[in-house]
């Protein structure tokens with residue numbers, strides 16, 4: 001991890017006194033941030049030293065506090081067994097603000113990813129089915145992880161592994177042939193196809209021959225039957241068109257759309273490799289790789305009728321991606337319910353001797369729940385994401401009409417705000433937590449929301465517009481506590497990005513942005529920024545650095561930050 005500059009400063013001063021007892025890194029690791037900011041900016045606990053020195057930690061803290069007299073510290077205090085420091089904001093602020101202003105949107109960038117590639121399997125919806133809330137999560141989390149990785153220097157490949165293969169398409173084709181109506185499907189493809197698919201399951205409950213027919217139809221598809229292939233292609237194209245509308249609204253793009261079907265004719269190679277490595281075993285007529293040694297259920301490779309499976313396709317696609325992109329890491333942003341599947345796939349690759357499988361990671365996320373229960377698409381109760389997005393954009397548009405009727409590019413701004421609300425609503429939650437589905441929450445623009453941060457950013461921009469040009473050297477230090485709080489937050493931005501990357505967790509960044517926006521609004525509420533006095537340019541320089549961090553932070557979440565709203 002990159003070292004924190006303020007913590008380093010304190011470490012240097014402490015280490016100067018403690019060389020005999022602790023290394024620089026040990027001191028650095030021990031430093032904490034006090035829970036209450038009125039207890040200081042940083043705190044050093046003396047318990048470990050007490051063992052070395054044979055004195056009480058309280059005694060040591062007293063002694064140490066009296067020794068630290070750097071001009072960067074406005075106060076050093078022993079609080080029980082801790083040595084707490086109050087940093088001198090006026091002295092330390094300038095280097096931080098200057099750094100933000102001079103680096104501009106490069107502020108917070110890292111180089112540790114340079115020369116490395118991360119492949120990100122994300123979104124990956126299933127054709128002929130509505131785009132689910134789960135796929136929304138995968139899309140926005142994956143997109144943000146890619147943007148954050150880029151910021152850390154990595155090259156990224158966003159892969160949309162479309163679910164366009166499997167027995168369910170056999171079922172759909174049977175349903176369409178029996179009950180489908182071409183013109184209806186043309187009018188409302190996903191809705192109609194989904195209805196047919198649902199009907200299939202209802203009918204199959206009383207008529208088991210349907211399942212058999214479905215499997216047969218899929219086998220025909222795998223073998224390339226022209227009529228069945230034609231239907232499948234048509235369903236696929238219609239679905240992709242509908243999905244692309246959603247991606248356009250969300251502002252997400254992909255480097256590859258190679259989905260499951262793409263691997264249909266590339267699976268023999270994996271099966272061969274597994275055979276040669278003597279990993280394949282027969283079990284109830286199916287071919288499997290046993291993973292008993294890892295306490296995992298066997299990985300199904302081929303069914304008794306020769307049809308391949310989800311896992312087989314994931315094995316083939318992993319080999320292909322390693323070949324094609326030479327990835328250093330591969331992330332699979334997929335719901336946590338597929339945890340075992342990914343463990344199986346990675347373990348099989350490991351058994352085949354592929355070292356790179358160690359760098360493959362499942363990035364799981366929690367479900368969207370409705371009244372505490374899993375939202376099921378099987379039963380046909382679904383909320384269409386496209387409708388939700390359009391509704392959010394409409395609300396944003398209505399707000400603009402009331403608050404800022406002369407705004408230029410109003411529809412563009414409405415799109416940014418509507419999408420921002422939906423994206424942020426997802427990303428602010430810890431990835432692993434389940435989210436209770438609430439349209440109301442998704443369409444709220446106040447409180448802890450994306451639009452709140454967007455508004456804060458636009459407000460800061462409008463202050464800058466009212467003033468003269470802000471220059472890098474304009475910040476000369478402010479002594480009030482609110483501005484120092486903001487500067488301390490700005491200073492954390494690079495580390496927040498690094499942490500979000502290491503934890504594969506955009507919520508770390510989302511929460512940080514909320515905090516920064518709140519801190520700025522507090523400052524703004526108390527301070528007349530544009531008043532003509534000798535601190536005016538310092539205040540403006542601070543406001544400008546806030547715009548830089550907020551807009552770059554939003555960008556890394558996949559949200560745009562309009563300058564006017």
Ligand code: ARG
Pocket residue numbers: 121124125126161162163314332334
């Ligand atoms: N299409 C799958 C689903 O909706 C997700 C695919 C995830 N990616 C993968 N490589 N298996 O459940």
